[in-house]
Amino acid sequence: MNKIHLFVIGCIGAGLWACSSVRKVYVQTDKVPITTLSAPDDSMQAFIAPYKQQLAAEMDRQIGYATDNLKRGRPEGSLGNFVVDATLSFLEREGSIPEQRYVCIMNNGGLRSPISQGIITVGDIYKLMPFDNTVVVAKLPKNALDSICQYLTSSGGEPIAGFTMNEGSCQVNSPSDPDTLYVVTSDYLFNGGDHMDFFGMHYSYRNTGVFLRDILIQEVEERDTIRPVIDDRITLE
């Protein structure tokens, strides 16, 4: 019964459509996953091989020397201190930010591998920072510092530069503006990563588009010798 109804309506419908000059286009779709079930094309594999080798050589390129191990740590670690200090000094040297005005906050979780004492290669920096995180420069209200301070207290510490946290209370190193806190961070954290919600208070921001990883590579090349720094920039209550 129903089927007949459907058929009749179908026929009327088809008739109407035909009048208005409709071209039927039948569509069949498929999504073809690329997996190990498809053997790699030999000639393309051979074409890629020398690039792969060159890349391996690039990863092995020596860019500096670490006098000691740089490690993650809380409330502060030499690895985190290196990353935030390098970021600020790179941006200052490049003229992207005025000197001494900015503070920097990154996250311990984003530092994926320590740097061992000895030669530092490009590959070491890729291991430390495999993500394509870019650097963001933001303006926040001054009281954002209180929120940052609370965050550091509850997390037990993250890599910071340009301000100190002394027994749970925070102070910028060089007061530059009574109303504004100038902050450098990664796009990941700025966009809500690791629940650093205080970035939601921003007045304005700029994504520099520069990879944090590239900054670190260039900074190691610039400094040549990296000495681990622990300077009690964070002490918890």
Added chain:
Amino acid sequence: MMKRRLFIQQSALLGAGVSVAPTLFATPKIPDQLEKLTILHTNDTHSNIETFPEDHAKYPGQGGVARRHTVIQNIRSSEKNALLLDAGDIFQGTPYFNKFEGTLEMKLMSQMGYDCATIGNHDFDAGLEGFVKAYQFADFPFVCANYDFTNTPLNGLTSSYQIFQKGPFKVGVFGLGVGLNGLVPSVLYGDTVHQAPIPIANNIAKHLRFEESCDLVICLSHLGYHPKQFDDCDTLLAAESENIDLIIGGHTHTFLDRPEVHKNKVGEQVLINQVGWAGLALGRIDFYLGEKKRHERHKLVMV
């Protein structure tokens, strides 16, 4: 319970039948005599040259251009009317880009036989000069309808659209790019002017369908799929345009299992598809086109 569900399904079908179209009811059969046009597509491949390692947390043993090449060759050996397209963000994501500045991606896409691509926001990452340098190694055209490159090194290197003759079919392909401000550092895109995509899309699609008499009009869009995150996106483009048959999207790395059927401004159907990122999959859509009619409207029948 079963009966009730059946009743609901049938009512829904009847309702749809009155308002939409007759062909939704039965599984439609493709008439034998129709010729086939095969569209293959990728987006956001992001310099992923190699297959992800077997111990990769998310995509073990997936992707890789040499494997993609095999898949494409297999399809091409049985389909004579095939077009291979990319919706942008070819660059950035692995050290291959940092080291070879996009040249390898262009060489490999040329070897795979890409017919056309559009420029994504990350394709500015080597700068405009960098793109031009890498583009020397490509033998396929880029379509960008809403980037004005007049005062840049890319002037004359891209076009708004391309028309491909595949067997009996004329296929119009045009490209749309995402707004660059705040997304790409201005030093990289220089004097590129981004224009509102949807009015431009409508002009070009109309031109392609009626003046150029294209059998199929395809938009390579790097606007992104999401309705909220971006001002102009593929779903909005679908709803506010006409004369486009297929939107191949990118930018948002959206994994769609199959193309979505949307309604355009005048109630015609338009497909949106996007296949994630990193070359994890190749999208494939086969179109069987019926007899050509003057000033026709297209009625898509999903098989």
